[in-house]
Amino acid sequence: NKKGYPHFMLKEIHEQPEVVNKGIARYMKDSQIYFGEEFEKIDFSKIDNIVIVACGTAYHAGLQGAYFLKKLAGIKVDVEVASEFRYSDPFINEKTLAIFISQSGETLDTLMAMKLSKELGATTLAITNVLGSTISREADIVLYTMAGPEISVASTKAYTAQVALMYMFAMYMGIKNKKISIEEYNEYMRTIAEFSDRIEVALENKEKIHELAKKIKDCRNGFYIGRGIDEKIAREGSLKMKEITYIHSEAIAAGELKHGTIALIEPGTLVVVVATQKDMIEKMVSNIKEIKARGGYVIAITKENYSQVLEVADETIFIEDINDMLAPLLTVMPLQLLAYYTAVEKGLDVDKPRNLAKSVTVE
Numbered sequence: 137n138k139k140g141y142p143h144f145m146l147k148e149i150h151e152q153p154e155v156v157n158k159g160i161a162r163y164m165k166d167s168q169i170y171f172g173e174e175f176e177k178i179d180f181s182k183i184d185n186i187v188i189v190a191c192g193t194a195y196h197a198g199l200q201g202a203y204f205l206k207k208l209a210g211i212k213v214d215v216e217v218a219s220e221f222r223y224s225d226p227f228i229n230e231k232t233l234a235i236f237i238s239q240s241g242e243t244l245d246t247l248m249a250m251k252l253s254k255e256l257g258a259t260t261l262a263i264t265n266v267l268g269s270t271i272s273r274e275a276d277i278v279l280y281t282m283a284g285p286e287i288s289v290a291s292t293k294a295y296t297a298q299v300a301l302m303y304m305f306a307m308y309m310g311i312k313n314k315k316i317s318i319e320e321y322n323e324y325m326r327t328i329a330e331f332s333d334r335i336e337v338a339l340e341n342k343e344k345i346h347e348l349a350k351k352i353k354d355c356r357n358g359f360y361i362g363r364g365i366d367e368k369i370a371r372e373g374s375l376k377m378k379e380i381t382y383i384h385s386e387a388i389a390a391g392e393l394k395h396g397t398i399a400l401i402e403p404g405t406l407v408v409v410v411a412t413q414k415d416m417i418e419k420m421v422s423n424i425k426e427i428k429a430r431g432g433y434v435i436a437i438t439k440e441n442y443s444q445v446l447e448v449a450d451e452t453i454f455i456e457d458i459n460d461m462l463a464p465l466l467t468v469m470p471l472q473l474l475a476y477y478t479a480v481e482k483g484l485d486v487d488k489p490r491n492l493a494k495s496v497t498v499e
């Protein structure tokens with residue numbers, strides 16, 4: 137049931153405010169993060185390294201999660217693509233907490249990576265959306281993303297739920313490691329509690345984004361750039377675009393542009409710029425100028441207080457002024473909508489893009 141929306145993807149995009157609320161509520165007890173009895177049994181004193189393994193969009197959620205863990209809990213985390221993991225001689229032992237992120241809980245590469253990690257002695261934690269899925273049954277501990285069924289092949293709400301859950305996990309670890317104070321923890325909790333309203337606001341840009349989609353629908357190529365956490369979200373935006381619009385797109389760290397990719401920028405080349413991080417905003421403005429000097433067409437996503445971006449980009453989409461770490465949770469909304477409306481304008485089968493399956497149960 138599409139509940140009046142033309143596609144499941146648009147319906148699922150609009151479910152994100154509620155999904156974040158539900159996801160948070162599921163793991164709160166007496167205003168504190170509580171992941172349940174099984175989780176509390178993990179002996180964190182014996183864990184000295186964390187690895188996150190996943191595929192596609194879930195891998196991108198893992199990249200966000202690693203960033204949160206580093207910032208909030210001071211933990212260095214390796215994030216690996218599941219299909220590579222088994223063949224990479226991974227450093228896994230009894231002191232490893234191995235986290236597997238999977239919407240379906242059936243992705244075979246992710247499952248095989250989990251089995252190997254178990255054999256090597258790791259504690260395995262699954263983050264999945266499907267109760268009773270294979271990955272949830274095989275893992276030592278499971279946390280559910282509570283996003284509800286996701287029908288569209290392109291993942292949207294499951295991703296947001298995964299990122300929100302990783303944020304909670306990082307806060308939990310931050311308190312445990314005494315890397316964040318109770319005051320900071322309360323402040324972060326307040327921010328996340330208000331998050332669903334902010335997502336609603338981010339989705340209000342949809343008419344404008346629809347107009348932009350009409351302009352870019354005939355592009356053959358596009359680039360997505362960002363720095364720091366914005367580079368990770370650029371990857372997700374690029375994947376969404378390519379999988380449902382078939383426009384070839386590539387995400388790169390903005391600083392890497394001049395090491396090769398800038399050779400491809402010619403008049404009209406689409407470049408989506410994600411620029412939300414305060415300490416890197418001037419560098420991003422320079423990047424936009426470099427692209428403009430070669431005739432590129434720049435759509436920038438930035439925070440409402442960065443007028444310097446508005447001055448140099450062709451088109452600017454604003455998100456609310458939120459703390460830098462959480463900006464990706466809002467930035468992904470316009471990126472999803474841009475891919476969605478571009479596919480609609482191209483007349484493509486948005487919910488079932490060619491050659492793709494909702495869950496990949498072959499290696």
Ligand code: F6R
Nearest residue numbers: 192193194238239240243290291
């Ligand atoms: C992209 C997308 C895929 C999945 C990937 C992993 O929109 O949906 O990249 O994220 O196939 O699937 P799960 O999360 O089910 O393991």
